[in-house]
Amino acid sequence: MVGVNGSGKTTSIGRLAYRWIRSGKKVILAAADTYRAAATEQLELWGERLGTELIKGLPGSDPGAVVYNACEAAVARNADALLIDTSGRMHTHHNLMSELQKICRVAGKVIDEAPHKVLLVLDATTGQNGISQAKAFNEAIQLDGVIIAKLDGSARGGVGFAVVSELDLPILYVGLGENPQDLVPFNPESYIDGLLAVNSVEP
Ligand SMILES: Nc1nc2c(ncn2[C@@H]2O[C@H](COP(=O)(O)OP(=O)(O)O)[C@@H](O)[C@H]2O)c(=O)[nH]1
Numbered sequence: 001m002v003g004v005n006g007s008g009k010t011t012s013i014g015r016l017a018y019r020w021i022r023s024g025k026k027v028i029l030a031a032a033d034t035y036r037a038a039a040t041e042q043l044e045l046w047g048e049r050l051g052t053e054l055i056k057g058l059p060g061s062d063p064g065a066v067v068y069n070a071c072e073a074a075v076a077r078n079a080d081a082l083l084i085d086t087s088g089r090m091h092t093h094h095n096l097m098s099e100l101q102k103i104c105r106v107a108g109k110v111i112d113e114a115p116h117k118v119l120l121v122l123d124a125t126t127g128q129n130g131i132s133q134a135k136a137f138n139e140a141i142q143l144d145g146v147i148i149a150k151l152d153g154s155a156r157g158g159v160g161f162a163v164v165s166e167l168d169l170p171i172l173y174v175g176l177g178e179n180p181q182d183l184v185p186f187n188p189e190s191y192i193d194g195l196l197a198v199n200s201v202e203p
């Protein structure tokens with residue numbers, strides 16, 4: 001899971017884990033945002049809440065090492081899914097992009113063809129900037145799809161349109177709140193209705 005700070009990565013991982021655990025999958029979480037201690041704590045709360053295992057490192061430690069351990073744990077425990085949280089400081093920051101590339105390489109060393117999906121989380125309130133974010137991430141590490149978080153607010157998430165048309169990436173899920181059940185598969189019709197505000201009652 002990649003994206004800029006505050007876009008909704010950690011929350012999306014928690015909500016995705018909730019969905020998959022409910023459908024009977026064994027899920028492991030990896031707290032590879034070692035840049036901020038609070039990020040690990042936030043993911044740990046989700047882990048406790050969902051009763052699922054979490055692999056973490058010390059604050060400031062190498063995210064690649066966390067991912068290596070997490071991949072080994074996922075193989076050892078025969079997990080169905082390993083969800084990797086990553087750091088999101090400025091996407092223009094070269095270090096972040098090389099860190100993400102390293103995470104992908106490390107995952108691929110332990111598990112064939114991992115990461116199987118790299119998902120970009122976009123905040124629905126992001127405007128044009130969302131496209132440059134998506135391009136920057138996509139150039140560094142090939143993206144497989146997009147999650148649009150915070151679509152429950154006043155924002156209609158029009159950035160999704162631009163990202164789909166310019167980068168040819170599917171929107172997979174949308175976030176409609178902060179609770180576990182608030183991440184739902186993307187529904188093009190309700191998305192378009194929201195964009196056009198078909199359902200809004202005008203005075
Ligand atoms: N209302 C709403 N809030 C969200 C949604 N997704 C994330 N948030 C909130 O946005 C903030 C940032 O989310 P977080 O997952 O920590 O972002 P990260 O920095 O990318 O990991 C948190 O306060 C989340 O609870 C959503 O779909 N709806």
Ligand SMILES: [Mg+2]
Pocket residue numbers: 009010011033039085
């Ligand atoms: Mg986070």
